[in-house]
Amino acid sequence: MREESFLRDKLLPVGTVVALLIVIWYVAAVFLNAPFERDTAARAGTEIGFSEIVHNTMAQERPVLPAPHQVIAEIWDTTFNKPITSKRSLVYHAWITLSATLLGFGIGAVLGILLAIGIVHNRAMDRSLMPWVIASQTIPILAVAPMIIVVLNAIGISGLLPKALISTYLSFFPVVVGMVKGLRSPEVIQLDLMHTYNASKAQTFWKLRWPSSMPYLFTSLKVAVAISLVGAIVGELPTGAVAGLGARLLAGSYYGQTVQIWSALFMAAALAAVLVMIVGFAHTAVLKRMGAKP
Amino acid sequence: MNLPILMAAIVFWLAAWAFNEWLVRQRFESDAANSAARFAVPLLFGITLLVLWEGIVRGFSVPSVLLPAPSMIWQRLISSVPTLMADFRQTFLKAVLTGYALGCGLGFVVAILIDRSPFLQKGLLPLGNFVSALPVIGVAPIMVMWFGFDWQSKVAVVVIMTFFPMLVNTIAGLAASSHMERDLMQTYAASWWQTLIKLRLPAAWPFIFNALKINSTLALIGAIVAEFFGTPIVGMGFRISTEVGRMNVDMVWAEIAVAAVAGSAFYGVVALIERAVTFWHPSIRGGRA
Numbered sequence: 001m002r003e004e005s006f007l008r009d010k011l012l013p014v015g016t017v018v019a020l021l022i023v024i025w026y027v028a029a030v031f032l033n034a035p036f037e038r039d040t041a042a043r044a045g046t047e048i049g050f051s052e053i054v055h056n057t058m059a060q061e062r063p064v065l066p067a068p069h070q071v072i073a074e075i076w077d078t079t080f081n082k083p084i085t086s087k088r089s090l091v092y093h094a095w096i097t098l099s100a101t102l103l104g105f106g107i108g109a110v111l112g113i114l115l116a117i118g119i120v121h122n123r124a125m126d127r128s129l130m131p132w133v134i135a136s137q138t139i140p141i142l143a144v145a146p147m148i149i150v151v152l153n154a155i156g157i158s159g160l161l162p163k164a165l166i167s168t169y170l171s172f173f174p175v176v177v178g179m180v181k182g183l184r185s186p187e188v189i190q191l192d193l194m195h196t197y198n199a200s201k202a203q204t205f206w207k208l209r210w211p212s213s214m215p216y217l218f219t220s221l222k223v224a225v226a227i228s229l230v231g232a233i234v235g236e237l238p239t240g241a242v243a244g245l246g247a248r249l250l251a252g253s254y255y256g257q258t259v260q261i262w263s264a265l266f267m268a269a270a271l272a273a274v275l276v277m278i279v280g281f282a283h284t285a286v287l288k289r290m291g292a293k294p
Numbered sequence: 295m296n297l298p299i300l301m302a303a304i305v306f307w308l309a310a311w312a313f314n315e316w317l318v319r320q321r322f323e324s325d326a327a328n329s330a331a332r333f334a335v336p337l338l339f340g341i342t343l344l345v346l347w348e349g350i351v352r353g354f355s356v357p358s359v360l361l362p363a364p365s366m367i368w369q370r371l372i373s374s375v376p377t378l379m380a381d382f383r384q385t386f387l388k389a390v391l392t393g394y395a396l397g398c399g400l401g402f403v404v405a406i407l408i409d410r411s412p413f414l415q416k417g418l419l420p421l422g423n424f425v426s427a428l429p430v431i432g433v434a435p436i437m438v439m440w441f442g443f444d445w446q447s448k449v450a451v452v453v454i455m456t457f458f459p460m461l462v463n464t465i466a467g468l469a470a471s472s473h474m475e476r477d478l479m480q481t482y483a484a485s486w487w488q489t490l491i492k493l494r495l496p497a498a499w500p501f502i503f504n505a506l507k508i509n510s511t512l513a514l515i516g517a518i519v520a521e522f523f524g525t526p527i528v529g530m531g532f533r534i535s536t537e538v539g540r541m542n543v544d545m546v547w548a549e550i551a552v553a554a555v556a557g558s559a560f561y562g563v564v565a566l567i568e569r570a571v572t573f574w575h576p577s578i579r580g581g582r583a
Binding site for chain 1: 311314315317318319332335336338339340343359360361413414415416417418420421424428429431432433434435436438439440511519522523524538543
């Protein structure tokens with residue numbers, strides 16, 4: 001086996017593919033936006049050359065597909081040139097979405113871990129709950145999101161919590177499945193050893209099951225945090241598009257502000273990447289603390 | 295407050311719970327009885343949930359705008375079958391199935407195409423993993439803008455949502471066969487195609503089915519959420535968002551019930567096919583799905 005090199009095996013291939021995608025994006029932007037330019041030229045009764053079309057398609061007000069630099073300029077503008085408290089600031093909207101995401105993720109993770117502990121320790125819960133946990137995910141909860149928000153609003157719960165509950169519903173599932181697997185991952189031989197030590201159930205849990213479930217926990221937490229962001233974004237759609245990244249998407253689609261949609265989309269992507277990375281760092285830190293080999 | 299109904303529901307709940315506790319500890323003589331018991335436990339749990347729901351709604355006289363009782367939802371479901379059927383056809387049969395087939399097919403084909411280029415694989419795999427974690431659902435408004443209000447735009451959303459999980463899983467699956475096995479194929483002088491069809495695809499099935507199962511739920515979610523951004527006056531997402539606005543909550547729940555049954559059935563069909571195709575896999579031979 002060759003030694004892995006960061007440059008040859010990571011940076012170069014990924015960089016090439018990304019560069020290729022950007023080139024494709026620019027070409028697509030020219031093609032998709034060209035009809036509009038031709039129309040305007042025809043209406044004005046002038047001929048328009050190819051180079052002029054290319055130039056114009058890069059800087060349309062409401063392009064069908066905005067060019068990458070337009071999106072980046074919009075993100076830069078709404079992130080750094082606006083005060084954070086302003087409703088035009090992307091940071092403001094991202095923060096609202098992020099707080100709902102984190103709250104939902106927190107509740108979901110705790111709920112998932114508790115359910116998993118119950119399922120592992122109680123046969124009746126295992127048999128009766130597990131199929132329903134799986135079935136609960138085949139229900140398109142995101143479709144129910146408007147329902148939940150409206151109902152909770154009606155009984156006086158509004159603001160952060162309804163959105164967070166949707167995130168919770170989505171994020172508890174990967175945690176349950178991962179933790180059940182993780183808590184059952186100690187081998188029979190290890191459980192037997194605990195038995196010979198006359199360890200109580202609680203001791204077995206804290207000294208054997210819990211530590212050995214850590215890798216599984218963090219793997220599912222990564223999935224859970226990504227999916228709870230999706231939950232928070234969709235949860236913002238039916239609330240009348242007041243604030244948050246989901247609201248930016250909806251408002252953008254109402255008013256044809258494509259650049260705004262794309263910048264909200266990129267912000268959401270960056271948020272997801274950062275959240276997953278943080279969980280990844282926590283994962284390595286915990287494993288190192290437990291003495292795992294790097 | 296209607297105390298007797300509430301009490302009856304709670305008694306039923308406790309009784310069902312006790313029965314379940316008793317049932318999981320039993321070992322029956324015949325296999326049939328054992329598998330029936332295995333089936334009965336979750337079923338009883340589900341029925342208990344419904345009874346408890348009905349009991350709480352009636353017991354506390356919860357206004358039906360907040361939470362309708364299951365019996366009310368069922369009546370609504372029965373009385374508006376044609377509407378539900380039309381929505382189901384628009385959303386599920388047209389958007390979900392088409393998008394699912396296209397997205398999964400495309401992911402699979404691309405994975406096979408780049409199989410011969412390790413360079414492209416190394417470039418696409420991290421990106422695919424990254425995109426799988428993104429809120430892809432956000433492209434819905436853009437797709438609605440590009441492909442119009444009808445089901446074509448929902449197909450586009452579903453294709454984008456299902457493409458990356460399939461791509462990543464297929465690439466991982468094609469790498470799943472071991473060196474020994476591939477060396478054996480080489481000693482047989484097997485061509486790339488023969489190796490692919492006789493060794494590597496069969497080894498990849500568990501991974502591919504994993505993606506197919508993930509995608510079956512993703513597809514339904516994608517189609518329904520995309521309908522929030524604009525749709526003709528039919529479709530499950532459309533019905534949900536308008537009936538919420540008109541406070542017809544029982545209709546919303548009926549639609550949700552249809553979506554849940556459709557989603558579960560879709561998942562179940564994929565899981566059944568998986569059982570038939572990957573019968574050799576330890577997770578299926580062990581009797582646990």
